Amino acid sequence: MATAFGGPEVLEVIDEQLPAPGVGQVVVEVRAVGVNPIDYKRYSGAFGDDPSTLPQRLGLEASGVVTAVGPDAVGPQGPITVGDEVVVYAPGVYASAVVVPAAAVLPKPAGLVWEHAAGILATGLTAWDALERIRLQEGETVVIHGAAGGVGLLAVQLAKARGATVIGTAREVNHDYLRSLGATPVVYGHGLVERVREAAPGGVDAAIDTVGTDEAADVSLELVPEKQRVVTIAGFERAARDGFVAIGGPDPESARIRESARIPLLELADAGTVVTVIAKTFPLAEAARAHTELAASHASGKFILIP
Ligand SMILES: NC(=O)c1ccc[n+]([C@@H]2O[C@H](COP(=O)([O-])OP(=O)(O)OC[C@H]3O[C@@H](n4cnc5c(N)ncnc54)[C@H](OP(=O)(O)O)[C@@H]3O)[C@@H](O)[C@H]2O)c1
Known part of the structure; x- marks a missing residue:
């Protein structure tokens, strides 16, 4: 989590008790997390430095396995059950496990390994x-x-x-x-x-x-x-x-296009029409190092964190 505004040195690993999933929520044990420049821009102060927004849990995209399901947890492609292998597109996924809305959980394409599934959506x-x-x-x-x-x-x-x-x-x-x-x-x-x-x-x-x-x-x-x-x-x-x-930010047109493209994009990835290039993987606890390297000139492709 980002515990202050600044450079990657403000990131800390924090132990938290995971709450039980509420209505429409599921728990996902995270296998891989995609890293994006927005992750370090958020705590850099580029989007404001209101201390009431701290600490910030980072991340937008991950892959993992569903370990618990709350009442009425229906994803965009139907009911979600324990054991499902999934892709998550939701804020705050730099974690070993997360509680997320079922609406943000899509089936992981069978043809994608965890790293590729985690790094394709954003x-x-x-x-x-x-x-x-x-x-x-x-x-x-x-x-x-x-x-x-x-x-x-x-x-x-x-x-x-x-x-x-x-x-x-x-x-x-x-x-x-x-x-x-x-x-x-x-x-x-x-x-x-x-x-x-x-x-x-x-x-x-x-x-x-x-x-x-x-x-x-x-x-x-x-x-x-x-x-x-x-x-x-x-x-x-x-x-x-x-x-x-x-494009980007709180733009309703972008939100509409991106939401409707989630499933077709995963289908193209499953078919091998588009591939995610993985530049480098890091342990989740070394997210600060990943951010430092991503902000500098780096190898082509995505950085991935492994919890
Ligand atoms: N608005 C949105 O919705 C949205 C969504 C995602 C990302 N973004 C933003 O988009 C930017 C790119 O994100 P990303 O994930 O693609 O980052 P990235 O993986 O770090 O890629 C940036 C690429 O830019 C190239 N580059 C560096 N300097 C350049 C220059 N002067 N001219 C041309 N290319 C140059 C680098 O390629 P070489 O190695 O070939 O130099 C590098 O691979 C970031 O600022 C990110 O925050 C915005």
């Missing part, structure tokens, strides 16, 4: 939301900034599954992997707009920015004819200033 639903907002169609060309990141890799795969041509910006070390996913990689930095033009001689229809830099905004706005087909998940100030789309 990044995958964000990518799905972004693709919906830019209305990407088969045969179109999209630029994805930060294509080798957690969200970027899912956006690349989902865009390819829609039949789009994908240009992805990334460090050179990640280019071979992006090529293996069917994307055309280009290095970000000075001269990016020319490199993208060369990679997409027929033009660019839409852009997804997962990094929030001025470069990503400038290049997207220069290449995409329609501002409403440029979406960012991280560059909120530029989006407000320049009139392109920003």
